[in-house]
Amino acid sequence: MSAKLDTTGPTGLSELDRPNSYIGRSVPRPNLTRLTQGRGQYVSDVVLPRMGHVAFVRSPHAHARIVSIETAAAKAAPGVIAVVTGRELAGVCTPWIGVLTHLKGLKSAPQHPIAIEKASWQGEAVAAVVAQTRAQAEDAAELVAVDYEELPVVTDMETALDPGTPVIHPELGDNLAWERLHVAGDPDAAFASADHVIEATFGFGRHTGVTLEPRAVVADYNAGDGRLTVYQATQAPHMIQNILAKHLDLPESQVRVLCKDVGGSFGIKVHVYADEVATAALSKLLRRPVKFVADRIESFVTDIHARDHRVKGRIGVMNDGTITAFEIDDLTGIGPYSMYPRTSAIEANQVVNFTGGQYTCPNYRALARVVFQNKNVTCQYRAVGHPIACSVTEGLVDLAARRIGMDPVEIRRKNVIPDDAYPCQSSAGMKFERLSHQAALEKLLDMMDLEALRADQAEARRRGIHRGIGIASFIEVTNPSAAFYGVGGARISSQDGVTVRMDAQGSIHVASSVTEQGQGAEAVTAQVVATAFGVPIERVRVVTGDTDNTPYGGGTWASRAAGIGGEAAWQAGKVLRGNVLSVAGAILQAQAENLDIRDGLVVDAETGRERMPLDEVARIAYFRPDTLPPGVQPEFVATRHYVPKRYPFAFTNGIQGSYVEVDAETGFIKLLKHWCVEDCGTILNPQLVDEQVRGGIVQGLGPALYEHCLYDEHGQLLNGNMADYLVPMAFEMPDIEVGHVSTPTGESELGAKGAGEAGTAGAAAAVMNAVNDALAPFGVVLTSIPMTPERVLRALGRV
Amino acid sequence: MKAPAFDYLAPTSLAGALAALAEHGEAAKLIAGGQSLVPALNLRLLAPGILIDLNGIGELKGVSVQNGHLRLGAMTRHVELERSPVIRQHAPLLAEAIRHVAHPAVRTRGTIGGNLCHADPASELPACMVALGAWFTLAGPDGERRVPANAFFKGVYETDLGPDEILTAIEVPQAGTNRRHAFLELARRSGDYALVGISCTAEMDGDIMARLRPVFFAAGPHPMVADHAASVLNGRKPTAALVQAAAAALADDLSPEGDLQISAHTRIHLARVIFRRAVARLVPEAGLDGPQEVAA
Numbered sequence A: 001m002s003a004k005l006d007t008t009g010p011t012g013l014s015e016l017d018r019p020n021s022y023i024g025r026s027v028p029r030p031n032l033t034r035l036t037q038g039r040g041q042y043v044s045d046v047v048l049p050r051m052g053h054v055a056f057v058r059s060p061h062a063h064a065r066i067v068s069i070e071t072a073a074a075k076a077a078p079g080v081i082a083v084v085t086g087r088e089l090a091g092v093c094t095p096w097i098g099v100l101t102h103l104k105g106l107k108s109a110p111q112h113p114i115a116i117e118k119a120s121w122q123g124e125a126v127a128a129v130v131a132q133t134r135a136q137a138e139d140a141a142e143l144v145a146v147d148y149e150e151l152p153v154v155t156d157m158e159t160a161l162d163p164g165t166p167v168i169h170p171e172l173g174d175n176l177a178w179e180r181l182h183v184a185g186d187p188d189a190a191f192a193s194a195d196h197v198i199e200a201t202f203g204f205g206r207h208t209g210v211t212l213e214p215r216a217v218v219a220d221y222n223a224g225d226g227r228l229t230v231y232q233a234t235q236a237p238h239m240i241q242n243i244l245a246k247h248l249d250l251p252e253s254q255v256r257v258l259c260k261d262v263g264g265s266f267g268i269k270v271h272v273y274a275d276e277v278a279t280a281a282l283s284k285l286l287r288r289p290v291k292f293v294a295d296r297i298e299s300f301v302t303d304i305h306a307r308d309h310r311v312k313g314r315i316g317v318m319n320d321g322t323i324t325a326f327e328i329d330d331l332t333g334i335g336p337y338s339m340y341p342r343t344s345a346i347e348a349n350q351v352v353n354f355t356g357g358q359y360t361c362p363n364y365r366a367l368a369r370v371v372f373q374n375k376n377v378t379c380q381y382r383a384v385g386h387p388i389a390c391s392v393t394e395g396l397v398d399l400a401a402r403r404i405g406m407d408p409v410e411i412r413r414k415n416v417i418p419d420d421a422y423p424c425q426s427s428a429g430m431k432f433e434r435l436s437h438q439a440a441l442e443k444l445l446d447m448m449d450l451e452a453l454r455a456d457q458a459e460a461r462r463r464g465i466h467r468g469i470g471i472a473s474f475i476e477v478t479n480p481s482a483a484f485y486g487v488g489g490a491r492i493s494s495q496d497g498v499t500v501r502m503d504a505q506g507s508i509h510v511a512s513s514v515t516e517q518g519q520g521a522e523a524v525t526a527q528v529v530a531t532a533f534g535v536p537i538e539r540v541r542v543v544t545g546d547t548d549n550t551p552y553g554g555g556t557w558a559s560r561a562a563g564i565g566g567e568a569a570w571q572a573g574k575v576l577r578g579n580v581l582s583v584a585g586a587i588l589q590a591q592a593e594n595l596d597i598r599d600g601l602v603v604d605a606e607t608g609r610e611r612m613p614l615d616e617v618a619r620i621a622y623f624r625p626d627t628l629p630p631g632v633q634p635e636f637v638a639t640r641h642y643v644p645k646r647y648p649f650a651f652t653n654g655i656q657g658s659y660v661e662v663d664a665e666t667g668f669i670k671l672l673k674h675w676c677v678e679d680c681g682t683i684l685n686p687q688l689v690d691e692q693v694r695g696g697i698v699q700g701l702g703p704a705l706y707e708h709c710l711y712d713e714h715g716q717l718l719n720g721n722m723a724d725y726l727v728p729m730a731f732e733m734p735d736i737e738v739g740h741v742s743t744p745t746g747e748s749e750l751g752a753k754g755a756g757e758a759g760t761a762g763a764a765a766a767v768m769n770a771v772n773d774a775l776a777p778f779g780v781v782l783t784s785i786p787m788t789p790e791r792v793l794r795a796l797g798r799v
Numbered sequence B: 001m002k003a004p005a006f007d008y009l010a011p012t013s014l015a016g017a018l019a020a021l022a023e024h025g026e027a028a029k030l031i032a033g034g035q036s037l038v039p040a041l042n043l044r045l046l047a048p049g050i051l052i053d054l055n056g057i058g059e060l061k062g063v064s065v066q067n068g069h070l071r072l073g074a075m076t077r078h079v080e081l082e083r084s085p086v087i088r089q090h091a092p093l094l095a096e097a098i099r100h101v102a103h104p105a106v107r108t109r110g111t112i113g114g115n116l117c118h119a120d121p122a123s124e125l126p127a128c129m130v131a132l133g134a135w136f137t138l139a140g141p142d143g144e145r146r147v148p149a150n151a152f153f154k155g156v157y158e159t160d161l162g163p164d165e166i167l168t169a170i171e172v173p174q175a176g177t178n179r180r181h182a183f184l185e186l187a188r189r190s191g192d193y194a195l196v197g198i199s200c201t202a203e204m205d206g207d208i209m210a211r212l213r214p215v216f217f218a219a220g221p222h223p224m225v226a227d228h229a230a231s232v233l234n235g236r237k238p239t240a241a242l243v244q245a246a247a248a249a250l251a252d253d254l255s256p257e258g259d260l261q262i263s264a265h266t267r268i269h270l271a272r273v274i275f276r277r278a279v280a281r282l283v284p285e286a287g288l289d290g291p292q293e294v295a296a
C-alpha cells in the first residue's frame, strides 16, 4: 500500500518553503501500513527466553499496616518462579521521594517499588508473584495470605488538613504536600473598587487517561554482562534509563531502554510507577526477563489519576465590562505520595500559572494547596492544570458578563490581551512571545456562525427545547525548557537530539530522542528531514525509542515532540545537506553554495538542473573514496540538539465553542457541535494537528460529562472498570470543526509550537458555559464536572 | 484478569448437555455467547470447574413461526433479532429494543437465552418478554416445562431456572393487529445498560386505551409491571392529566435502587418522564407529546 500525499500546498512559509517541501502537508505517517497490518510491536508482543510473568498482590485496603505476608502456598503453586515481598525487593532497589526543589516546600514520603510497612492506597502492590504465565501468577497471587491491620483512612481533601484528621505519613507532620501563594497587582483594592464581585466554587472530578494499550514493561537483566535491557511503553526512555540505573545501582550505560510501538500515553506513561520499577528489580533479583502488563482492573487503581480539584473563584468586573481582578483558592488531593520524578504538585502550580492568563487584568491572587489522601496517586495527564484554569477563568468571565448584562463575546473582546501587545507577561508571570486571542475569537465566531446559532436557539426555546452556546478561550503551555523539571533537580532532559545519516543508496536514517506514542512524531520527523535535506519522504527512515541508538533527549510530553524534536531534525537535516554538498562540489568541481539537493538529486541551486543523483555521491564516498580530491573526508552523518532558550515555554492559545441541548426533564446533555480554533505556530502536518486537537477535545469532553473516578469514604474505587467508568464513545461525541491561526515562534526556524493539549484545555469550559447558557431561563448555574443527569436534575430542583 | 483454569465440554445435543449438567452439578456453568460469563470469569467473580458450551447444539438455534407463535431458539443471537424479517413482522418490539442492547460486536456473539438467564435487572429483553407475554421452555432431567416470562424472573440475576435445567426456547404469542408498542430507555452512553427503561404494549378501542402493559427495567430487582399506572389509563381516553396521574402512581409499581450513576429517587423521576413519553408515542393521535415544561 502506498499512501497518497495530500497536495495542498505549504501554508505560507518562507525559508521552510524549499522545493518539494513536506512542511504543511498532510503526509501519512510512515508506520501506518505496519500498524494497520497488525505488525506493530508493542511491549506485550515481546517474548524472551526464560521470561517470567509477574502478577502483583495488591492491597484491598486504602490504608493498612502489613502485619505479615504468608507466601509458602503461593511458592508451591504450579509454574511459580518466585514470590517476593517489598522487604526482599528493597535489597536490590532503593526508594525514592517525588519532590522538586523549585516547588519550594514540596514534601513527600519515601516510596518503595513494593510497599513494606504499610499500604497507602487501594491497589498499591504488597507482593509480587513471578510465574511461567500470567495466569499462573494470578492463580498463585490468590494464595498469598496478607494479614492487614486497617488504619484510619483520609479521603476527603476538604478535611485532610483538619487537626482531627490522621496524618498519613506521621514523619511529615501533616497532610499538606505543598502550598503556593501568588499575588500580583493589588487584588484587594481591585475587588473593593469593582462594580461587581462574583464568586463561584468549581469542582473537577478525578479522572484518568485510559490508554488503549495498558502500561507494560519487559525487563531483562543479563547477569553475564551486568546489563539491564528494558522494553517499556514510555514517553521518556532516557528518564527511565536514568532512574532505573540510579535505584538499581547500575551505571546508566548498563541500562538500555527500548520503546517500540505505544498504544497511547497522554501523560499516563511519562511517570515512574512502583510496579514497573519492581519489574526491573525483580529481573535483577531473579536474573531473568520479567514481563508486566497491567490489566484493565489494575490500570484503574494504579495508572495516575488527574484533576480532583476544588476551586473557589472570584472575579471583579466594572459595569463597562472591564475585568479588575481574579482570585482563586485551589485545593487538590493527590493520593498518598507525590509521584516520581515529576511530582504531583505541578497540576496545582499550573492552575495558579494559567488562571486569567488570557486577559489583561493585572490583579490576581491565587492560593493552591496540595494534600495527601489514601487514594490512587494523581499526576500529570494531558493538559495538566489547563482545563481547571480554563474552566474557572471562563466560567467566572461568563458569570461576570451575565451579571452586567453583557454579551459573552463582548466581554472577551474587551479583556483579552490584544494581538499587538506582545511580547508581554501575564499576572501569573507567564511570558508570552506572541499570541492571537483576538484573531482566534473572530475566526471562531465565523466558523460557528454565531448569529444563525442564536436564531436556532431562540426558535428551539419557543418549542420548549433548551439549547445553549458556550465559548472558552485558553492558553496552552508547550515546548518546555528546563524550567519545567530540570531547574528543580530532576534529571529529565528538556533538550532533544536528532542524528541523520545518509546510506550508500542516498537514503536517510534518522534517530530521534523524541518518541512515537501513536501521535505521529515519526511522521513529522520524516517530513522535516526530507524537506531540510531534500529527498522524497519515502527515502527517510526514522528510529525512536532506544537509549543505545538515539541521541539523548526528553522524549514526548508537554507538547514538545514537533516543536523541539522537529527543530533538532530540521537543523540536523540542513547540516547533512551541507556535508553532502561539499563532497558533491568536490566531485563536480563546483562551489557547494551553488548546489542544492532536491528530490534526491544534487542540482544547480540556481536552475534546478540535475548534476548527479545522491546514490552516486554515496557510491563514490563509501566505495571509491580514493577518487576524491585530497583532504576531502565525507561526513555523511550529522547530529543536532535543540532546546528553546529565550522563553521558558512556548505558550500557544486558542478558543473553543460548544452547542448543546439539555433535556430539562431528564438532565441529559447532548453535544450538538464543537468548534476549536488553535494557534500552534507553523503547522507541520495539518491532518496530525487537527486529529491531535480532536482527540484532545474528546479527552476534555469525557470528564465534562462522563469520566469520574468515584471513591467511597473508605478509599475504595467504586467504578474501576470499563463498564462503570464512562469513557465517551463515537456515538456520544459531536462533530468537531477545527480551525487555525498561525503565529510561528521566532525561537526556532521551524516556528512550530505544540498542539497536543489545546483540545483538552478548553473543551470542558466551553461545554459548561453552553450548558449554563441553555439553563439560563431556569436561573441555574452548574460549576462542577462531570455534569451528570443527576447533577443537572438536582440543580434544576427536579429531584 | 485471567480466568482461573476450568475444564471444557462441547456437547452436540441437548441430551448431551443435560447429561453433562447432571453429572457435574454445581461445578458446571453453561456458556452461550460468553458476553456476560467471560468477563465474570476473568474478574474471578466465578470459578466454575467446567464450562458446558451450548454453541454446538442445533436444537437451540433457529427462529420460526409455529401455530402463529414466534419461536426463538435460546441460542438466537442478538444480531438475528435485529435483522430477521420474521421478528420484525411478529415482534417489532424486540427488533427495536435489541438495538439498545450493547454494541454490534457484543450483539454478534450474545444470545437471547444467555441474556434472559443472566437476568440483569437493567436488561432490555426480559422486560420485553414480560410485556409480550412470552413463555420460556426449560429442559431438565425430567423433561420440559413451560414458564411464563413474568414468573421466570425472580430477582437480581435470579431466575426460576434450576441448576440442572437449560432454557431451550422462547415463545412469543401472536399479537392482535390492533397491538401497539413503545420502547424507551435512558442510558448514559449508547449501548450501556439503561438508567431506566420502559417496554410497553397496548391496544386502542377507538380512542379508549385497553390492555396497556408498561414494563420497566432498571426500576426494581426484575422486570417491573406497572399495574397501578396502567389501571389509571386502561378503559379511559388518555389525556395529559390522566397520564400525569398514571405517572404519579408509578411510585407504587417500582422499587428501584440507587447506584453509582443515579439515586433511587431520581430513577423514579426518570421513570415518570419516560412513561409519559412512551404513552405519547403509543397514542400519537392523542397529541400528548406537548412541549417540555418551559421555565418560568
Ligand SMILES: Cc1cc2nc3c(=O)[nH]c(=O)nc-3n(C[C@H](O)[C@H](O)[C@H](O)COP(=O)(O)OP(=O)(O)OC[C@H]3O[C@@H](n4cnc5c(N)ncnc54)[C@H](O)[C@@H]3O)c2cc1C
Pocket: B029, B030, B031, B032, B033, B034, B035, B036, B037, B038, B054, B074, B075, B100, B101, B102, B103, B106, B109, B110, B111, B112, B113, B114, B115, B116, B117, B118, B120, B122, B123, B124, B125, B161, B165, B166, B167, B168, B191, B192, B193, B194
Ligand atoms: C460491553 C457490554 C455491554 C452490554 N450491554 C448490555 C445492555 O445494554 N443490555 C443487555 O441486556 N445486555 C448487555 N450486555 C450483555 C449481553 O447482552 C450478553 O450477551 C447477555 O447478557 C448474555 O448473553 P450470552 O449469550 O453472552 O450469555 P453468556 O455470557 O454465555 O451466559 C450468561 C449466563 O447465562 C447462562 N446461560 C446462557 N445460556 C443459557 C441457557 N440456554 N440456559 C440456561 N442458562 C444459560 C450462563 O450459564 C451464564 O450464567 C452487555 C455486554 C457487554 C460485554
